[in-house]
């Protein structure tokens with residue numbers, strides 16, 4: 065077994081998880097992170113059963129589980145009428161079907177938990193305040209670029225695609241959870257609106273409401289002014305929105321050049337419509353370790369799945385954002401579809417990896 069040490073550019077979710085997976089398989093890893101310190105930034109993210117499976121595979125689940133919350137259900141709602149279109153229980157049946165639980169967490173909490181696991185491994189060194197280019201590193205050992213969707217490694221060293229920014233803008237906010245008549249605010253609520261959608265669920269120790277409102281750039285208060293009363297109430301409960309331009313990486317023909325391999329968002333940053341950014345980064349770490357950090361086998365194992373997810377996310381966005389008669393047909397289809405059939409459509413995502 066080749067136990068050469070690994071240099072990792074980027075100490076986000078993918079970088080930390082890869083280092084943990086490497087240390088677990090007997091390698092040492094050095095993470096170079098450009099931030100001078102890790103600040104508790106970001107809002108909520110979803111950890112579907114595939115993310116939980118990956119966290120278990122890299123031995124980080126015990127540290128992560130306590131910071132997660134278990135939403136009781138996913139509720140899909142029509143943003144114009146407020147009507148509940150589909151209720152997917154995330155209880156025992158869901159867990160048995162996909163083999164793992166469905167959780168949500170603050171990104172900052174997930175990052176902190178992974179950092180704690182990484183810090184316990186003497187084989188992992190973390191160097192902060194290091195804005196690294198591949199050229200700065202020793203190429204005789206493997207280099208992993210986990211430098212995010214706007215990866216300098218991908219654009220400069222691979223001379224490959226810059227991330228594509230979409231016309232959709234995500235507005236994020238985190239604020240005390242309001243009580244809204246007729247809406248179970250503990251669920252992952254997904255509101256389908258013309259050319260837009262809203263997702264919210266409570267996260268973190270104090271169970272604040274994490275909300276992401278997608279618009280075509282208008283502020284949520286303006287964009288959702290003609291929505292269902294309950295959705296308007298939720299949107300109007302805060303003015304403190306943070307804009308997050310949505311960008312993705314078009315599928316790449318390769319993730320490795322020489323001794324350098326892209327992982328996480330730098331390799332396959334995707335739109336957040338299936339809430340899989342962190343999950344894919346975690347799956348990468350588990351899969352890379354499972355191939356004993358063999359770049360070709362890693363690409364073989366992961367690329368088709370990530371491309372499938374990329375396409376499915378684009379498709380999900382189109383379906384969420386339908387207007388007029390097409391939106392009515394979608395709503396009807398969702399209402400009549402048995403829960404079992406709905407879940408069967410998610411099997412490839414949640415049960416496989």
Ligand SMILES: Cc1cc2nc3c(=O)[nH]c(=O)nc-3n(C[C@H](O)[C@H](O)[C@H](O)COP(=O)(O)OP(=O)(O)OC[C@H]3O[C@@H](n4cnc5c(N)ncnc54)[C@H](O)[C@@H]3O)c2cc1C
Pocket residue numbers: 073074075076077078079096097098099105106107108109110171194195196197210211212213215216327328329330336341342343345
């Ligand atoms: C600050 C922040 C907040 C986020 N908040 C959310 C959120 O609330 N909800 C959500 O769903 N997703 C959020 N994301 C995105 C989400 O974390 C990722 O989509 C997913 O986890 C994949 O992670 P990644 O490690 O591939 O990329 P990222 O999480 O983007 O991590 C990349 C890391 O690489 C570092 N880096 C970049 N370039 C260099 C360089 N040249 N040298 C050294 N280090 C470098 C960055 O500082 C960053 O720490 C956030 C990302 C960041 C960076």
